[in-house]
Amino acid sequence: MTIFLQSLLSGILIGGAYALIGVGLTIIFGVMRIINFAHGDLVMLGMYASYFLFTLGNVDPFVSIVFVFPLLFLFGAILQKTVINRVLNALPQNQILLTIGIGLILSNTMMLLFTSDYRIISTSYSSGSFRLGEISVSTPLLLSFGITGLVTAILYWFLLKTDTGQAIRATAQDRDAAQLMGVNVKRMSVLATGLGAGLAAVAGALISPTYYIFPQVGQPFTLKAFVIVVLGGMGSVMGATVGGIIIGATESLAGAYISSGLKDLVVYVLFLLILLFKPAGLFGKSRV
Amino acid sequence: MPPRTRTRTRARGLSAFSIVAFIAAVVLLALFPKFVENPYAVHLMVTFFLAVIMGEAWNLIGGYGGQYSVGHAAYFGIGAYTVLVLLQTNGVAPWWGLLPALALALGVAAIVGSITFRLRGPYFVLASIAVAEIFRLVALNWKSATNGAEGILLSGVPPIVIGGTEIVNFSSKVPFYYMGLALAVLTVLVTVWFQGSKLGYYLQAIREDQDAANSLGIPLTFYKNIALMISAFFTAWAGALYGLYVGFIDPQTAVGLDISVQIVLTAIIGGIGTVFGPVVGAAILVALSEALRSNAITDLLVAGGLVSETSSIGIFLKDHLSHAHMLIYGFLVAIVILFMPDGVLGAVNNAARRRRARAAAGGAR
Numbered sequence: 208m209t210i211f212l213q214s215l216l217s218g219i220l221i222g223g224a225y226a227l228i229g230v231g232l233t234i235i236f237g238v239m240r241i242i243n244f245a246h247g248d249l250v251m252l253g254m255y256a257s258y259f260l261f262t263l264g265n266v267d268p269f270v271s272i273v274f275v276f277p278l279l280f281l282f283g284a285i286l287q288k289t290v291i292n293r294v295l296n297a298l299p300q301n302q303i304l305l306t307i308g309i310g311l312i313l314s315n316t317m318m319l320l321f322t323s324d325y326r327i328i329s330t331s332y333s334s335g336s337f338r339l340g341e342i343s344v345s346t347p348l349l350l351s352f353g354i355t356g357l358v359t360a361i362l363y364w365f366l367l368k369t370d371t372g373q374a375i376r377a378t379a380q381d382r383d384a385a386q387l388m389g390v391n392v393k394r395m396s397v398l399a400t401g402l403g404a405g406l407a408a409v410a411g412a413l414i415s416p417t418y419y420i421f422p423q424v425g426q427p428f429t430l431k432a433f434v435i436v437v438l439g440g441m442g443s444v445m446g447a448t449v450g451g452i453i454i455g456a457t458e459s460l461a462g463a464y465i466s467s468g469l470k471d472l473v474v475y476v477l478f479l480l481i482l483l484f485k486p487a488g489l490f491g492k493s494r495v
Numbered sequence: 496m497p498p499r500t501r502t503r504t505r506a507r508g509l510s511a512f513s514i515v516a517f518i519a520a521v522v523l524l525a526l527f528p529k530f531v532e533n534p535y536a537v538h539l540m541v542t543f544f545l546a547v548i549m550g551e552a553w554n555l556i557g558g559y560g561g562q563y564s565v566g567h568a569a570y571f572g573i574g575a576y577t578v579l580v581l582l583q584t585n586g587v588a589p590w591w592g593l594l595p596a597l598a599l600a601l602g603v604a605a606i607v608g609s610i611t612f613r614l615r616g617p618y619f620v621l622a623s624i625a626v627a628e629i630f631r632l633v634a635l636n637w638k639s640a641t642n643g644a645e646g647i648l649l650s651g652v653p654p655i656v657i658g659g660t661e662i663v664n665f666s667s668k669v670p671f672y673y674m675g676l677a678l679a680v681l682t683v684l685v686t687v688w689f690q691g692s693k694l695g696y697y698l699q700a701i702r703e704d705q706d707a708a709n710s711l712g713i714p715l716t717f718y719k720n721i722a723l724m725i726s727a728f729f730t731a732w733a734g735a736l737y738g739l740y741v742g743f744i745d746p747q748t749a750v751g752l753d754i755s756v757q758i759v760l761t762a763i764i765g766g767i768g769t770v771f772g773p774v775v776g777a778a779i780l781v782a783l784s785e786a787l788r789s790n791a792i793t794d795l796l797v798a799g800g801l802v803s804e805t806s807s808i809g810i811f812l813k814d815h816l817s818h819a820h821m822l823i824y825g826f827l828v829a830i831v832i833l834f835m836p837d838g839v840l841g842a843v844n845n846a847a848r849r850r851r852a853r854a855a856a857g858g859a860r
Contacts, residue, residue, distance in 0.1 A: 299616040300563040311825030472632040475625040
């Protein structure tokens with residue numbers, strides 16, 4: 208029972224960051240109907256940004272998100288305006304290939320600039336933990352989970368209460384109808400990509416104290432983000448939030464009970480099963 | 496829905512010129528090792544043939560069928576791992592090991608196809624990636640058979656001996672050259688046949704409009720499955736040849752996502768849904784990555800006086816650019832998708848057609 212609770216808790220804690228990554232992907236998909244295969248590489252950029260802020264500017268990784276978010280928001284917005292915008296009406300396959308290409312460019316540029324060496328951020332709390340009864344709780348994971356909750360709350364407020372947020376949601380619901388109602392859908396696409404990139408990067412910064420940082424670290428996050436988004440329902444922010452927690456917990460439990468090498472395999476098998484038997488996900492309408 | 500491109504919808508079959516040029520090219524390539532003994536040149540050609548085989552194989556399901564599998568590394572890995580595991584741990588000669596490898600690829604393709612072909616568009620792409628990742632994780636974790644992350648290092652390929660005399664000795668690259676050439680020619684011929692066959696027409700109908708094809712009575716999943724099985728068959732064969740030729744495989748180089756992406760790129764860059772598109776794509780990709788690996792691009796920049804060899808930029812480029820071929824792939828795919836959606840061959844054909852149309856209009860005046 209202790210093992211169960213222990214892995215469930217660590218899974219949920221890491222699931223918070225997964226949720227942010229998934230939410231970013233789902234917002235981009237919702238507004239533009241484009242699956243961003245470079246999403247994990249945006250997480251990687253967030254990790255590097257946090258790393259350099261820490262080593263060069265002595266900024267704590269958890270504080271660094273106030274710099275990392277606007278930085279990557281800008282990056283995402285520029286990426287949308289200059290490149291992704293051109294394939295909005297192209298075949299879905301071509302959109303996917305383009306974002307795969309962008310991902311390759313991002314990860315290999317980082318490799319070219321900073322080599323493929325593994326880097327770590329060692330803060331005073333990196334390996335800290337405290338005990339809660341029988342269970343040990345990792346301090347950095349708990350902190351990052353708390354901040355994730357805060358960021359998610361702000362995001363929900365933004366999407367539900369502000370005019371811009373409602374315009375984004377309207378565009379996601381029906382692009383043409385939103386345009387007829389006077390929503391500037393082009394601007395919403397730029398905003399959504401910026402927001403998605405920013406959220407991915409914030410997640411990257413939040414997990415940077417507990418992960419190795421290297422140029423290829425993004426790829427598994429891309430795949431995980433898809434699993435999360437498909438589980439929650441493509442385009443559903445709520446679904447991605449719940450999906451992130453579920454995938455985090457599943458992965459952690461599979462690691463404890465099956466084998467740590469096979470935990471990703473369990474996640475992919477689960478992914479195929481969802482695609483086949485519940486393609487609409489938990490909170491979405493079927494678009495398959 | 497208007498036809499997307501003229502290249503893909505024009506009359507099937509090859510022109511007389513293409514047939515003559517193809518035969519001439521094959522004859523020249525067959526004579527190539529007789530005149531060129533430089534092992535590096537032979538190595539480049541083997542790499543080129545492997546890329547052609549995989550590009551043509553992917554083209555059947557991806558180009559003609561419009562089913563963009565980004566998981567062909569699974570079949571490549573099945574071919575490479577089956578043959579090398581059987582050879583290394585059980586001493587099974589590769590030409591016998593090839594049979595179970597190809598059979599396994601066919602079987603896996605049939606199963607994977609019947610599961611994933613129920614999905615469409617991006618969902619199919621995602622599922623194909625997930626399947627390949629599952630195979631990579633199996634290769635990584637099934638240590639007793641695959642030796643895990645350390646990979647398999649071949650101690651040598653046994654010669655082919657018939658009746659006590661040695662027929663083929665694999666100590667040089669030349670036997671691999673001929674095997675690669677033969678298989679590349681075979682895949683091109685299969686593509687020519689496929690393009691004009693009922694199967695090929697069905698797949699193209701599915702690519703243009705699945706629902707319309709279905710309403711005409713084409714069983715979608717069945718025909719997609721057949722095309723995927725042919726595609727997987729040749730991809731696995733290429734994988735086996737690669738494993739034997741290089742003599743080393745590990746989960747990343749034999750089943751990694753990079754392999755899947757490279758296979759797709761070969762077809763996309765040349766031009767999908769055409770017989771010679773993947774050949775053009777393979778030539779471009781192999782030439783480019785070798786130019787990077789051998790630092791030819793840096794040398795060119797230095798020779799052109801753009802960068803000084805001893806400057807910090809020159810040293811940086813020399814040190815790093817040789818590892819950056821995936822970066823160039825990224826730029827290539829972005830450029831092709833944005834500016835040449837029909838691939839290089841498609842862009843050249845379109846330009847030629849425009850010129851002819853202009854000339855015809857000028858003559859009529």
